[in-house]
Amino acid sequence: MEEFMFSLISNDIGIDLGTSSILIYIKGRGVVLKEPSVIAVNKENDEVVAFGEDARLMLGRTPDNISAVRPLRQGVISNYTRTEQMLKYFINKAVGRRTLRKPRICVCIPSGATEVEKKAVQDAASHAGAREVSIIEEPVAAAIGAGIDIYKPQGNMIIDIGGGTSDIAVIALGGPVVSESIKVAGDDFDEAILRYMRKKHNLLIGERTAEEMKVNIGCASKRPENVTMEVRGRNLVTALPKTVVVSSDELLDALLEPATMIVNAVHHVLERTPPELAADIYERGIVMTGGGALLYGLDKLMQEKTGITTMLAEDPLTAVAIGTGKSIDLSNDDDDF
Incomplete structure (x- = not known):
């Protein structure tokens, strides 16, 4: 009662x-x-x-x-x-x-x-x-929410990619042993798309449109099929409304730079990780959380560049x-x- x-x-x-x-x-x-x-x-x-x-x-x-x-x-x-x-x-x-x-x-x-x-x-x-x-x-x-027992004497690497920051940490015995936070995350993916559309298509689009493009056709590694999307915005030359068709292969070029910056930060954390914990991570893999982790192919890119199995948490967003x-x-x- x-x-x-x-x-x-x-x-x-x-x-x-x-x-x-x-x-x-x-x-x-x-x-x-x-x-x-x-x-x-x-x-x-x-x-x-x-x-x-x-x-x-x-x-x-x-x-x-x-x-x-x-x-x-x-x-x-x-x-x-x-x-x-x-x-x-x-x-x-x-x-x-x-x-x-x-x-x-x-x-x-x-x-x-x-x-x-x-x-x-x-x-x-x-x-x-x-x-x-x-x-x-x-x-x-993120580690607790992903179901990892952080109090065990084992190393676990967690990567949380939010909107404004990406947080990378090696956790053991209840706390971070090595960690790094970089100001490159989901918002930077959106910004990369905005810059690409201005430079390549002379098209000015809004934040919401950039986010829709990221979700629908964005990728950090090549998709099996090159998907496309119609994008509407304002022509920077004529100042009139304009529609262009953008492909996932194009966005791969736009998003690879910020995605690589996150991969490089992971490399930096691994370089500072004690050998015993590094061995645990190689065996147990890397867990990714956060909305930014849902970018298509980002886990695959991480696995290719680190050589360590990379997986998404069951529900990365929550x-x-x-x-x-x-x-x-x-x-x-x-x-x-």
């Missing part, structure tokens, strides 16, 4: 505070919310017009008085006030207002975050309604959020939050 009452008055929450998306995991319910990290604001009165998916649909389509922005850039808070507003809204949406006690919240951050950046995340979560905030590094959360939530259970049971 006491456990039932506790579930009514309090919730343990794990938040994947991503550059592109926010995911919220609630103990006993799983991932209950996944929304884009976008907020739309009326610049005339500074009032928030929309959050999440509603705000994302406004990107590139707003009048002068409305601004749709991402308050997180490359894995860290770039606009503190907007991030706090966004967190408060999504926490209330996920938990509801029926809770009589503020939730305890665990938030994941990139492994390379500074103390100042960590403090900003803690303060934003506290002001958004948490009674206590804990921080976990993204690769550790692994970090699940691991962040479960990390609360892995904390000391006697710890009174």
Whole structure:
């Protein structure tokens, strides 16, 4: 009965505070919310017009008085006030207002975050309604969410490719032994597509179109069939609307550079990995999580360049959020939050 009452008055929450998306995991319910990290604001009165998916649909389509922005850039808070507003809204949406006690919240951050950046995340979560905030590094959360027992004396390599950062870590005995965070990830894939379309086709496209191209025909290694997609934008020469047909082979050329930068970062981590743990990784393989890991052929490219079996987690998109939530259970049971 006491456990039932506790579930009514309090919730343990794990938040994947991503550059592109926010995911919220609630103990006993799983991932209950996944929304884009976008907020739309009326610049005339500074009032928030929309959050999440509603705000994302406004990107590139707003009048002068409305601004749709991402308050997180490359894995860290770039606009503190907007991030706090966004967190408060999504926490209330996920938990509801029926809770009589503020939730305890665990938030994941990139492994390379500074103390100042960590403090900003803690303060934003506290002001958004948490009674206590804990921080976990993204690769550790990703490993827990992918079902890896991080407390065993075995080396596991995890690569979490989000929107703003890619976090690579070798984890053993509960923590990262070697880690690296680079600011090359899903958003850089989109940017590479934008640059390619301007240079090759003289076509100006928006962020949403670039993301659709990445999902539908993007690849980091050659597809079995060369698939195509019609892309609409503005001709940079005539300034008139224009439609072109783009192939997956073209996008391979565009995306290979940022994909190779991630592979090089993995090489760098492997070079610094102790021999015993390197042997474990060669035997157990590399696990990839995050939305960026879903780019077609990225796991194949990683395997070809490292010579180590590379696999995607069962659910790459939610692994970090699940691991962040479960990390609360892995904390000391006697710890009174």
